[in-house]
Amino acid sequence: MKTSIIGYPRVGALRELKFASERYFKGKGSVEELQQTATELRAANWKLQQKNGVDYIPSNDFSFYDGLLDAACLLGIVPQRYQALGLSPLETYFAMARGYQGEHGDVKALAMKK
Known part of the structure; x- marks a missing residue:
């Protein structure tokens, strides 16, 4: 076995x-x-x-944060509001997970429901 x-x-x-x-x-x-x-x-x-x-x-x-978020990134399913921030891939990932408020913009985290 x-x-x-x-x-x-x-x-x-x-x-x-x-x-x-x-x-x-x-x-x-x-x-x-x-x-x-x-x-x-x-x-x-x-x-x-x-x-x-x-x-x-x-x-x-x-996963750094969430498996479903990983799958979305792997498949390129990244909403335009996060792409428009011009962040690195890892920073964009965390912006989707936690939100981002900084010099590149202001976005809320994705609604990730369990």
């Missing part, structure tokens, strides 16, 4: 992604630090699954 899982918690054992995201949102951490934390978490998750005998380790199950 071969084993797999449908995804792995992305936040980290010590909630590292949450804290890195909060630092980034408050302007106390850089995008590079946030991405480095994400990279380290993904690698640690893969290694832990491998160590524990998972045969088929899932990929592309990581």
